[in-house]
Amino acid sequence: MATASIVNVSQSTAGVYHVPSIPNETLETATRVLQANHEQHHVFFNDRGFHNHITHYLLTQTAIAATPAQIERAYVQEKALQRPQFPIDQQAVEQMKDEDFFRSCVSQGKHYQNFLTFFERKIAEHGVGPVVYEHLFSHKPNAELLFSRMFASFLHPLIHFGFGVEFDQPPIIAEGLAQAAVHQPEVAHFFKSTEAAMNATVDKDGRPMIDLIREVEQNDKIRNAPCLGDGSFIADDPLLKAPEDLWHIAAKWHVSPDQLEEKTAEMINVNAYFTAAAQMAPKEHKLDFFLIHNVNCSIFFSAFLQKDWLRVEDKVRLLEWKGRFDIVSYAARGSPRLRIEDVINYRPKKPTMGWDQLFKRVNAFLDDSHVCKLIRALANGAQVCKPYELHPKFPMKNSMFLQTAHMAMDSTEDALYLMRWVRGAGFKQQWEKFKDRAPEAAASAT
Structure with missing residues (x-):
């Protein structure tokens, strides 16, 4: 079972549309490389804000029963493009509990890993539903900032968040929220x-x-x-x-x-x-x-x-x-x-x-x-x-x-x-x- 920081893709979490039978080896391979991506790679693979698509690619391939070799090949191909995660700033993560400080970090790519860690910890403490409500749907000022940014950059944050929701993966939901937080405000x-x-x-x-x-x-x-x-x-x-x-x-x-x-x-x-x-x-x-x-x-x-x-x-x-x-x-x-x-x-x-x-x-x-x-x-x-x-x-x-x-x-x-x-x-x-x-x-x- 997936936790706030651990990916686990299974037959019961294979999405709303998937082939009837997905090989266990495919699920195991997808789980392993998605966890590696979660821990190792930034959401943007360059300074222009181009998106890391590993999560999208591998969950889709899993749902339509790619072989383990095809999953592995896709990961190796996309991994070559990625930037490593920035170091976690533990002080910044702790300060994000303050709404004003949280707001000051929004739209800054350097804070992606800090936002990701913040949301993982919140989900571990409160569960997915309450965290998503508080930070996306509560109509509070910071929730409105994230809600509008879900639609930024032709829907990429919403797509990423959607994969997390569809496949019941709390770490990927956290990635989607963090991705929204570091996008720009124009779409508002x-x-x-x-x-x-x-x-x-x-x-x-x-x-x-x-x-x-x-x-x-x-x-x-x-x-x-x-x-x-x-x-x-x-x-x-x-x-x-x-x-x-x-x-x-x-x-x-x-x-x-x-x-x-x-x-x-x-x-x-x-x-x-x-x-x-x-x-x-x-x-x-x-x-x-x-x-x-x-x-x-x-x-x-x-x-x-x-x-x-x-x-x-x-x-x-x-x-x-x-x-x-x-x-x-x-x-x-x-x-x-x-x-x-x-x-x-x-x-x-x-x-x-x-x-x-x-x-x-x-x-x-x-x-x-x-x-x-x-x-x-x-x-x-x-x-x-x-x-x-x-x-x-x-x-x-x-x-x-x-x-x-x-x-x-x-x-x-x-x-x-x-x-x-x-x-x-x-x-x-x-x-x-x-x-x-x-x-x-x-x-x-x-």
Whole structure:
């Protein structure tokens, strides 16, 4: 059993979506290398704030039954990039009990290990639920700092925290909280602006997410906002200058407690839809590197639903802000024209492969976590959204999830690393480096 500082992945903690039988040797290998990562590596592997993806990669591979050798290879590959943990400052860890001192350390990467140690000790003393509530959902000033930062850097802290929650790993939950604490504050502007717009709106019932995405798609003022550049930005700074129209549209996504399960499925569905359909014919099929993070994060909301130590009102708030951030994320990448026919008519390289075969294929691939995370999240989406197949608020039909998973695998498997994804799918210039589709594929898209 996992403790506050010890990772232990087992058959009973293999995630909300996993293959039926995971070899014990895979679980043991994953546990060993995840513990090594937890103890030895910083959350950022360089001074630009690029993220350590070892936890994401290995837990995903475990859930889809990678072999022990594949787990080990992935760890060795990613380990080569990492920076060592900074030394623990025991005095700073102790002082973090003081709210003012805690706040003074936020957004400083040098304090990651101190925050991690602080949260581990808190979890050991009080348990996961009370610590997460106090430091994320209590609405106290420091909790608000961390809550907004969960959505920073295209959702990385929330993704990391989500892995900890989904796989019932307290040390990884502590990593996620610590990661949020050392991110920058720009995304908080998004929360404040959208919340102000929400409070000013007369439409308190909200609207379907796909309608809001379509509204952004048709708004040229948002699409042509100078702050978005070419849609390839990594830092959150451009969002500080986004048009007010965007905040008002995002504010129309509302969630009530009695809608929680259906709205979770709706968010998952629409995330997959706008990510898959953001194509630029006649260019070859590619998925947007930034938008896939919205899909990759969506699976954790299936996990949040299952955790009784998360209050209903906190699940609602997380989902409400995730949906609003999804709308902003779509706009940030140029509000790409959505061509779902490019998904429907896509011809996979290996069309007979189902989910299990795709899992084996991606486990054998020299990934960096992004492709396997995406394929597992899409498989979860197909499962979660199936009951809503005929509902108009769910534009992504069941067969499209597998089509998109094929597209993800086909478009990355043989590509050079920087050619795996488009970055800023709504901007024509971001597609210029990619080749045109084969004639038969181009014909099927017209």
